[in-house]
Amino acid sequence: MVSQNGSHILLVEDDIDLAEWIADYLTARDFKVTTCHRGDEAVELIGSLNPDIVLLDGMLPGLDGLDVCKAVRVSFTNPIIMITARDEEIDEVLGLEMGADDYITKPVRARVLLARIRGLLRREDKYRTEDKSSSNQLTDSELASQGVLKFSGLVISEQARSVILDGELVKVSSNEFDVLWFLASKAGQVVSRKELVSHFRGFDYDGFDRSIDLRISRLRKKLKDDPSEPFRIKTIWGKGYLFAKDVW
Numbered sequence: 001m002v003s004q005n006g007s008h009i010l011l012v013e014d015d016i017d018l019a020e021w022i023a024d025y026l027t028a029r030d031f032k033v034t035t036c037h038r039g040d041e042a043v044e045l046i047g048s049l050n051p052d053i054v055l056l057d058g059m060l061p062g063l064d065g066l067d068v069c070k071a072v073r074v075s076f077t078n079p080i081i082m083i084t085a086r087d088e089e090i091d092e093v094l095g096l097e098m099g100a101d102d103y104i105t106k107p108v109r110a111r112v113l114l115a116r117i118r119g120l121l122r123r124e125d126k127y128r129t130e131d132k133s134s135s136n137q138l139t140d141s142e143l144a145s146q147g148v149l150k151f152s153g154l155v156i157s158e159q160a161r162s163v164i165l166d167g168e169l170v171k172v173s174s175n176e177f178d179v180l181w182f183l184a185s186k187a188g189q190v191v192s193r194k195e196l197v198s199h200f201r202g203f204d205y206d207g208f209d210r211s212i213d214l215r216i217s218r219l220r221k222k223l224k225d226d227p228s229e230p231f232r233i234k235t236i237w238g239k240g241y242l243f244a245k246d247v248w
Contacts, residue, residue, distance in 0.1 A: 010051040039063030058084030073099035154248040183243040192240035
């Protein structure tokens with residue numbers, strides 16, 4: 001179980017004064033905070049420390065935040081929050097495409113940052129500790145598999161949070177796994193964007209949020225789905241997405 005008290009946060013920020021302020025604020029709220037100020041150092045620390053969450057500045061010496069995010073997402077599955085001074089939609093989209101879970105702009109508002117951190121940690125805790133009673137929404141065959149969904153060559157384990165395709169482990173981020181599990185548990189059914197955004201982002205779909213679409217795009221690439229004509233995670237135009245059952 002991920003306890004929010006004592007959760008380890010890696011803060012990557014080259015503004016020394018801001019880094020100290022954020023670190024002091026979070027430490028006072030019982031988080032363990034490690035701070036670094038360079039992107040290349042962050043890649044090494046993320047790999048060695050495996051923090052519960054990373055706060056990642058967008059513009060860093062050594063390696064910028066987008067490149068850090070891209071580099072570590074190969075193996076790091078815990079949440080990443082991008083923090084940047086640039087308030088442009090393209091920057092948010094790029095951050096999400098590189099694998100960030102959330103995105104906030106400077107000046108950093110302490111309560112907003114704390115709420116985002118706690119929200120992502122609650123999500124991680126939910127998926128790691130959720131007991132089998134929550135499985136009453138699954139089908140009989142899914143209940144029988146005790147948290148493992150099998151589709152021919154694809155095996156998804158909720159407890160291990162693992163994805164195996166044709167006998168090989170597929171590395172997916174935490175938020176990618178969450179979307180895949182949600183769609184796979186409703187295999188053969190159309191799931192609307194509104195339902196996905198409401199479930200994962202906590203607000204109604206406004207027609208502009210692209211975070212779910214980007215996660216699905218990354219999943220398609222990793223699951224060998226044709227991006228031009230996807231046949232495994234299908235786009236049902238005007239309705240949403242459909243996870244196909246018999247094409248694995």
